[in-house]
Amino acid sequence: xxxxxxxxxxxxxxxxxxxxxxxxxxxxxxxxxxxxxxxxxxxxxxxxxxxxxxxxxxxxxxxxxxxxxxxxxxxxxxxxxxxxxxxxxxxxxxxxxxxxxxxxxxxxxxxxxxxxxxxxxxxxxxxxxxxxxxxxxxxxxxxxxxxxxxxxxxxxxxxxxxxxxxxxxxxxxxxxxxxxxxxxxxxxxxxxxxxxxxxxxxxxxxxxxxxxxxxxxxxxxxxxxxxxxxxxxxxxxxxxxxxxxxxxxxxxxxxxxxxxxxxxxxxxxxxxxxxxxxxxxxxxxxxxxxxxxxxxxxxxxxxxxxxxxxxxxxxxxxxxxxxxxxxxxxxxxxxxxxxxxxxxxxxxxxxxxxxxxxxxxxxxxxxxxxxxxxxxxxxxxxxxxxxxxxxxxxxxxxxxx
Amino acid sequence: xxxxxxxxxxxxxxxxxxxxxxxxxxxxxxxxxxxxxxxxxxxxxxxxxxxxxxxxxxxxxxxxxxxxxxxxxxxxxxxxxxxxxxxxxxxxxxxxxxxxxxxxxxxxxxxxxxxxxxxxxxxxxxxxxxxxxxxxxxxxxxxxxxxxxxxxxxxxxxxxxxxxxxxxxxxxxxxxxxxxxxxxxxxxxxxxxxxxxxxxxxx
Numbered sequence: 001x002x003x004x005x006x007x008x009x010x011x012x013x014x015x016x017x018x019x020x021x022x023x024x025x026x027x028x029x030x031x032x033x034x035x036x037x038x039x040x041x042x043x044x045x046x047x048x049x050x051x052x053x054x055x056x057x058x059x060x061x062x063x064x065x066x067x068x069x070x071x072x073x074x075x076x077x078x079x080x081x082x083x084x085x086x087x088x089x090x091x092x093x094x095x096x097x098x099x100x101x102x103x104x105x106x107x108x109x110x111x112x113x114x115x116x117x118x119x120x121x122x123x124x125x126x127x128x129x130x131x132x133x134x135x136x137x138x139x140x141x142x143x144x145x146x147x148x149x150x151x152x153x154x155x156x157x158x159x160x161x162x163x164x165x166x167x168x169x170x171x172x173x174x175x176x177x178x179x180x181x182x183x184x185x186x187x188x189x190x191x192x193x194x195x196x197x198x199x200x201x202x203x204x205x206x207x208x209x210x211x212x213x214x215x216x217x218x219x220x221x222x223x224x225x226x227x228x229x230x231x232x233x234x235x236x237x238x239x240x241x242x243x244x245x246x247x248x249x250x251x252x253x254x255x256x257x258x259x260x261x262x263x264x265x266x267x268x269x270x271x272x273x274x275x276x277x278x279x280x281x282x283x284x285x286x287x288x289x290x291x292x293x294x295x296x297x298x299x300x301x302x303x304x305x306x307x308x309x310x311x312x313x314x315x316x317x318x319x320x321x322x323x324x325x326x327x328x329x330x331x332x333x334x335x336x337x338x339x340x341x342x343x344x345x346x347x348x349x350x351x352x353x354x355x356x357x358x359x360x361x362x363x364x365x366x367x368x369x370x371x372x373x374x375x376x377x378x379x380x381x382x383x384x385x386x387x388x389x390x391x392x393x394x395x396x397x398x399x400x401x
Numbered sequence: 402x403x404x405x406x407x408x409x410x411x412x413x414x415x416x417x418x419x420x421x422x423x424x425x426x427x428x429x430x431x432x433x434x435x436x437x438x439x440x441x442x443x444x445x446x447x448x449x450x451x452x453x454x455x456x457x458x459x460x461x462x463x464x465x466x467x468x469x470x471x472x473x474x475x476x477x478x479x480x481x482x483x484x485x486x487x488x489x490x491x492x493x494x495x496x497x498x499x500x501x502x503x504x505x506x507x508x509x510x511x512x513x514x515x516x517x518x519x520x521x522x523x524x525x526x527x528x529x530x531x532x533x534x535x536x537x538x539x540x541x542x543x544x545x546x547x548x549x550x551x552x553x554x555x556x557x558x559x560x561x562x563x564x565x566x567x568x569x570x571x572x573x574x575x576x577x578x579x580x581x582x583x584x585x586x587x588x589x590x591x592x593x594x595x596x597x598x599x600x601x602x603x604x
Contacts, residue, residue, distance in 0.1 A: 015409045088439060118458040127466035134442060134469075141435055163470075 022115045026104045030097075033258050034251040035066040041313050048317040076243035083144030084240065092142055093241070093248035096135025100255040103128045107262050108183045110272040110297040111283070121182040125263055126163075126170050129218060132256060133159040136220070136227060136237045139249070143240040151236025154324055155220060155227035161328055162217045165335035169211035172204060172346050173197050173267040182263075186271030193275035194357040198268040201356060203345035208268045210338050212311070215260035217327065219253060222316040226324055254309075261308025262301070269304050272297030414454055421447035432492065445469045459544075547573060 005014035039054070042065065046053025058064025080089050106121040106128075108114035118124060133155055140152020176197055177185045189195050198208045217224035228236030238249050265271055272294070279293035322330065349356075420443065427440035445468045452461030517523070542552045549568030557563045 012408045019409065085433075085435070088436065091439075118453075120459045120462055123466070124458065124462040127462045127470060130466065130470040138435075138439065 026101065026115055029104060029258070030101055030251060030255045034254045035070065037254040037257065037309055037313075038066045038069070038250065039063060040310065041316075044310070044313045045317045048314075070247065073243050073247045078243045078245060081144055081240050085142040085144065088138050088142035089240075090245070092135050092139035093245040093252075094135070095138055096132055097248045097252040097255075099128050099131040099135075100252045100259060103259045104255070106182065107259060108186060108266065108271065109301055110294040111183060111187055113294055113298055114183060117181075117183065119179070119181045122170055122174055122180045122185070122263075122267070125182075125259070126167055129256065129259065130159065130163050132219075132252060135249075135252070139241070140227075140237040143237070145240055147233045147235075147239050148237050151227040151233050151239070155237060157324070158220070158224065158226060158327055158331075159218055161331040162214050162335070165210060165331060165339045166214040166218055168336070168339035168343055169207050169214060170263070170267065172207055172343055175343075175347055176200060176204070176350055182266050182271075186266045186273065189270035190273045190280065191277050192358070193270065194360070195273075196268065196270040199357050201346060201349040201354065203342040203349060204268070207339060207342035207346065208264065210335050210342065211264060211268070212308075213330070214335055214339075215264065216312055216315060217331070219256040219260055219312075221253070221257065221312055223319040223322050224327055225316075225321060226327060257309045257312055258305055261312070262305040264308055265301055265304035271304075272301045274300050410454065414451070417447045417450040417454060420444070421451065442469055543569075 003014075005017050008014075009017075039062070043053040043061070054062030054065035056062055057068045080086050103125050105115040106118055106124045108117075108121070114121075136155045137152045140148040140150075140155070143149070173185055174180050177188050179185060179188075185197075189197060193199065197204050199205065220227055226236075227233075228238065233239070238246055241249065274297075279296050282289040282296075283293040422444075424440040424444035424447065428437050428444065431437050431440060445464065449461045449464040449469065452458075452464055545552055547569045549570055551566045551568060554563055554566045557566060
């Protein structure tokens, strides 16, 4: 896009414009996503509890309810308690929202449709998602209320623990694909759904559920929502907040849900590559067809991510909240060992080149199967291949100098 | 024309550098521990931004994960557990100021001397196309070395030195196992020593 703009204006302005457009698009994802998910959550919660949920605002289904709530929140008075550390209290919602927004930067929506293409996107996402807790801790501390402080401290303990299994789950797709670039991981799962990493072997299938549990815990959703446990802590870390600042916490929460679901979609469910490869030939055609294929891939990806969020909403209204000791037990005694076991298992599966469902699909042999390195199979040309790799790398470092 | 000379990269570099320095000073001059930690987060986050700007995304993400994420969450956590009235406001006396100025100033001198002695950093690299190549190769040699392939081995002329150039995997594993042992030891030391009321079960 920057190259396109650079034809008409100075390069500096073109790059700034591109950055602003990307930022605005992602901000749109945050805003619209929060509005939609809050509405969906209320409808789903209503149905699960055998009631209707919002029905009137905006005609049918109450689909304008979140917008109406947003306007109501805008007009509310912005108050800070007398005991609060005023500066930190005012800053905390932004500190909470900023990381979850920044995480969207590196999340690819389709092949090449990403705010910022980096080759360590997986690591960046996991690093940035862990920072969201900082806003919660600040909010809990700065409110000057013991309920808030309890909420913040619980959240700190929980997120610090759950980062460990979450990282271990995230590392498995990285090892199977040999790259941390989410775009490449997504592209390597092209073709039929059998090429998705979740169906690669039994261990990746198991580890997805560990990842999902840890993701629910790391975005602070029920049954792991101890930081805001209504029945014990009033509302936890956001007890003292009102109006727009309060809603920022919710935008951050819903956006983080979207990000972890999107990460799961890319890492385990093929990202923009559908269950059936309809658009593969369109993509190869290039030009306008490629854009159409990417658009379809983007819709595909968003549907998968939304499905993940819906699953989280379903879980929230189905399961009761855990106690803090149960939360930590779930993490350290179940998730970490399971993730470690699956890590070893998935790597062994890859190492011994055991069969994967994709081997029985006759049509497409592209994707991961095509890029398996020959040395992993133990066939001839092993020395050749590694020599070639080091020569290429040496060339790279030559250029680097 | 001002618009023509506007460079987003330079602007962001100045922005991140200024915020990093400003909040580093903020850490020094604030007396509230939690505010200090908050300033430290912003300062470290800005330096992560500088790494990203330099194309070293892996180092930048590492900075975010280890320094900003891990250490500071733990720091704030510890602060909240220990923040009694006596420690809530940290007052530094003159002697501590002088001592820390001497130590910090000496370190700054060493770093400045080192930075100015690198000849490549004194002459600006104006070749734009070259810069793009540099950025894309940032983490690859280190990552390859971690996996056992030292790409700089091919450039090393001295055979004796070349023999010693192995991958980084073994030291890395040793360090991580050491850290794991330390963690397990810390957890063992910190375990609650509760009296067993009913040795025959229940308890």
